Amino acid sequence: MKFSVASEIGELATVILHRPGREMNRLTPDNKDELLFDDVLWLERAQQDHDQFAAILKQRGVNILYLQDLLTDTIEVPAAREYLLEGALTPDHTGLTAAPTVRRWAEEAPAAVLAEVLIAGITKAELLEQLPGVSSMVMSSIDDEDLLLSPLPNHLFTRDSSSWIYDGVSVNTMRRTARRRETLNYRAIYRWHPLFANADFPLWNDGTLGREMSIEGGDIQIIGNGAVMIGVSERTCPQGVEHLAAKLFAGGIREVVAVRMHKSRAQMHLDTIMTMVDRGTFTKYAGAGMLPTVTLRPGDSPDEIEVRENAPELMHQVIAEALGLDEIVVLTTPQDSRSAAREQWDDGANSLAIAPGTIITYERNVNTNRYLTSKGIEVLTIPGSELGRGRGGPHCMSCPVLRNPVD
Numbered sequence: 001m002k003f004s005v006a007s008e009i010g011e012l013a014t015v016i017l018h019r020p021g022r023e024m025n026r027l028t029p030d031n032k033d034e035l036l037f038d039d040v041l042w043l044e045r046a047q048q049d050h051d052q053f054a055a056i057l058k059q060r061g062v063n064i065l066y067l068q069d070l071l072t073d074t075i076e077v078p079a080a081r082e083y084l085l086e087g088a089l090t091p092d093h094t095g096l097t098a099a100p101t102v103r104r105w106a107e108e109a110p111a112a113v114l115a116e117v118l119i120a121g122i123t124k125a126e127l128l129e130q131l132p133g134v135s136s137m138v139m140s141s142i143d144d145e146d147l148l149l150s151p152l153p154n155h156l157f158t159r160d161s162s163s164w165i166y167d168g169v170s171v172n173t174m175r176r177t178a179r180r181r182e183t184l185n186y187r188a189i190y191r192w193h194p195l196f197a198n199a200d201f202p203l204w205n206d207g208t209l210g211r212e213m214s215i216e217g218g219d220i221q222i223i224g225n226g227a228v229m230i231g232v233s234e235r236t237c238p239q240g241v242e243h244l245a246a247k248l249f250a251g252g253i254r255e256v257v258a259v260r261m262h263k264s265r266a267q268m269h270l271d272t273i274m275t276m277v278d279r280g281t282f283t284k285y286a287g288a289g290m291l292p293t294v295t296l297r298p299g300d301s302p303d304e305i306e307v308r309e310n311a312p313e314l315m316h317q318v319i320a321e322a323l324g325l326d327e328i329v330v331l332t333t334p335q336d337s338r339s340a341a342r343e344q345w346d347d348g349a350n351s352l353a354i355a356p357g358t359i360i361t362y363e364r365n366v367n368t369n370r371y372l373t374s375k376g377i378e379v380l381t382i383p384g385s386e387l388g389r390g391r392g393g394p395h396c397m398s399c400p401v402l403r404n405p406v407d
């Protein structure tokens, strides 16, 4: 199978999604902030809403790969299981004494059980169900409901920890502790899953660098024409952008436009304030304003990167230039600033294009959806009241691996 994402808007052929699961039931009012959620979530409704998202994609001919299935198949490969256990089920989690017993269990556990553990985490009581009688200082000192392995509720946002950029993939270097382990699962999938193991593609980044080199997929947009737009944000630091840019340039990518964003929870990634909806056309949150950009291009030698700083008022022009266009169209919904801020908070600008001019958004952003429709964009909506509680919309909840070229 071929993997290639050469634009944000080409007809979507294959995408990785994660249907929310038991990891969501780990969220409580006390731990939600640490786990990067703004509220607890009603799992069954979130699953129904996610299924609607998947149904629209399927109706439009998109092939869906579910992350948990990919992980399950990957675990069937002995070397992958070993790698995942080395990375996730260490004595740091289970304690030194229980570790060998837990490890022996995990070496034999059905792949589907282990995949769920790697995503949803495991409590002491759940471990005891699998391993009655396992005893240790750690097991005696924690409560039944305490987690020995933490959950990964943000795997829902499949784009953030993995980005296909042109013909290669970046397993991203996550900023926050709550998301760092997501990359382990993706690394194993891309290395050992039969779909990817036999394919030849560059790994732009393997996600193993320290958080001071962080770069997250919500900040990465493959705008096309050999260019990539990357937000320097609450999550992505300039060091991370420079590192990725160097790899991309060595692989033939032509240009990176870095957008210097305001650092805030509401605008944690570039795709919370703007996404591409059609050829040369973006939806953009009014409150984002014009932002300074830095244009990066390959330098004269492989070690050099040519850097050009651009004033905020040139933002749209710089993006147009990267696309080889005279100008871009920026669709900003005319509405009062409170309304705009509310719709931005609810991922109004976070649309997923499934073809040029056809996007999926949350239904609740009625002003933005109406405006985009009036501008000729086909807007397909899904419910977002539960899914959005982690602050992410259709763009974040999807990791495209194959898009057809835009003519």
Ligand SMILES: NC(=O)NCCC[C@H](N)C(=O)O
Binding pocket: 035, 036, 037, 154, 157, 159, 160, 179, 217, 218, 219, 268, 269, 271, 272, 390, 391, 392, 393, 395, 396
């Ligand atoms: N691209 C995105 O904006 N993703 C949303 C990430 C939400 C997640 N709860 C986080 O804080 O990382």
